[in-house]
Amino acid sequence: MESQDLRRAGLKVTLPRMKILEILERRQGDHHMSAEDVYKALLEAGEDIGLATVYRVLTQFEAAGLVTRHHFEGGQAVFELAGKEHHDHIVCNQCGRIFEFQNETIEQCQEKVAREAGFLIRDHSLILYGDCQRPNCAYRAQGQGRGKSPASPGRARGSKS
Amino acid sequence: MESQDLRRAGLKVTLPRMKILEILERRQGDHHMSAEDVYKALLEAGEDIGLATVYRVLTQFEAAGLVTRHHFEGGQAVFELAGKEHHDHIVCNQCGRIFEFQNETIEQCQEKVAREAGFLIRDHSLILYGDCQRPNCAYRAQGQGRGKSPASPGRARGSKS
DNA sequence: CGCGGAAATGAAAAATCTTCTCATAGCGCT
DNA sequence: AGCGCTATGAGAAGATTTTTCATTTCCGCG
Numbered sequence: 001m002e003s004q005d006l007r008r009a010g011l012k013v014t015l016p017r018m019k020i021l022e023i024l025e026r027r028q029g030d031h032h033m034s035a036e037d038v039y040k041a042l043l044e045a046g047e048d049i050g051l052a053t054v055y056r057v058l059t060q061f062e063a064a065g066l067v068t069r070h071h072f073e074g075g076q077a078v079f080e081l082a083g084k085e086h087h088d089h090i091v092c093n094q095c096g097r098i099f100e101f102q103n104e105t106i107e108q109c110q111e112k113v114a115r116e117a118g119f120l121i122r123d124h125s126l127i128l129y130g131d132c133q134r135p136n137c138a139y140r141a142q143g144q145g146r147g148k149s150p151a152s153p154g155r156a157r158g159s160k161s
Numbered sequence: 162m163e164s165q166d167l168r169r170a171g172l173k174v175t176l177p178r179m180k181i182l183e184i185l186e187r188r189q190g191d192h193h194m195s196a197e198d199v200y201k202a203l204l205e206a207g208e209d210i211g212l213a214t215v216y217r218v219l220t221q222f223e224a225a226g227l228v229t230r231h232h233f234e235g236g237q238a239v240f241e242l243a244g245k246e247h248h249d250h251i252v253c254n255q256c257g258r259i260f261e262f263q264n265e266t267i268e269q270c271q272e273k274v275a276r277e278a279g280f281l282i283r284d285h286s287l288i289l290y291g292d293c294q295r296p297n298c299a300y301r302a303q304g305q306g307r308g309k310s311p312a313s314p315g316r317a318r319g320s321k322s
Numbered sequence: 323c324g325c326g327g328a329a330a331t332g333a334a335a336a337a338t339c340t341t342c343t344c345a346t347a348g349c350g351c352t
Numbered sequence: 353a354g355c356g357c358t359a360t361g362a363g364a365a366g367a368t369t370t371t372t373c374a375t376t377t378c379c380g381c382g
Binding site for chain 3: 173175176177178209210211212213214217218236
Binding site for chain 3: 013034056
């Protein structure tokens with residue numbers, strides 16, 4: 001009954017919002033989805049929901065605290081269901097795999113640094129970019145251009161510095 | 162003689178590249194500039210350099226390690242001259258002021274976390290968003306839309322979570 | 323100091339990602 | 353079931369960044 005989630009968030013229960021919430025909840029594996037990912041999943045599920053609505057709804061969900069938005073490299077924002085503990089991310093440059101972690105020491109240092117600098121922290125973004133050393137990591141030829149990433153598995157981009 | 166910087170970076174010494182480098186070096190105050198900022202500064206300096214060139218050159222500078230690109234919230238990437246020590250950023254949600262900091266403990270924790278997760282870190286991005294508590298912070302009315310930020314002082318956006 | 327070729331530039335078009343507009347449809351309440 | 357307000361869909365519009373391609377500029381060389 002995720003309609004309760006919507007009502008609780010002060011959002012009218014509509015079919016598009018229900019379906020999008022379902023997509024986010026039922027997602028297996030990597031639960032980080034771009035608006036486009038959600039849109040495609042809806043199409044596959046036979047739902048006729050516009051991309052504009054997906055963006056709108058995801059933004060509302062974010063405002064309501066139902067989802068969290070991340071700006072990984074690659075231009076597209078990705079969303080994940082909130083609810084679990086706060087965590088940060090490691091993104092594989094090669095295959096796009098995403099690892100989540102929590103580190104209390106880092107959190108505390110951030111607080112301390114901000115306090116000393118005279119800031120009141122509202123939010124933060126910590127993303128590590130690297131190569132996951134797993135054998136099945138979808139290594140692509142070095143010097144890849146900036147072509148479109150394959151549909152599903154990875155949203156990797158070239159590394160920096 | 163910043164032409165040496167260019168040659169050293171393996172880039173042909175051209176007028177646009179020189180001028181852009183100058184803009185970045187001469188910049189007083191907040192040295193974080195978007196491509197648009199650089200473009201406008203060039204116009205003010207009487208240089209007739211296209212925006213496409215600015216983007217191209219900044220990207221080359223980044224590849225050459227001359228500048229670093231950051232993706233703060235707000236959609237626009239910002240650049241700063243590299244060369245100084247590595248550092249992370251605190252961005253004021255209200256006035257856009259940027260504070261830089263270094264924290265060895267955080268760096269070490271990141272390394273440790275990544276190692277334990279089986280990642281080889283190539284890069285990272287740590288950005289804290291908050292409110293600088295200074296009296297002259299350009300507080301804007303709450304619930305600001307998402308209009309264009311005023312030219313120079315701030316590129317603040319609404320906060321999250 | 324002018325030449326020639328490779329590389330860089332400018333302008334405009336295109337590509338991407340996201341938001342806005344507005345007419346229509348749907349939800350919640352009575 | 354009916355009403356009013358909000359949400360939606362489709363497409364246009366906006367914002368940022370990249371690409372295309374004809375022209376210009378830089379650099380090594382005579």
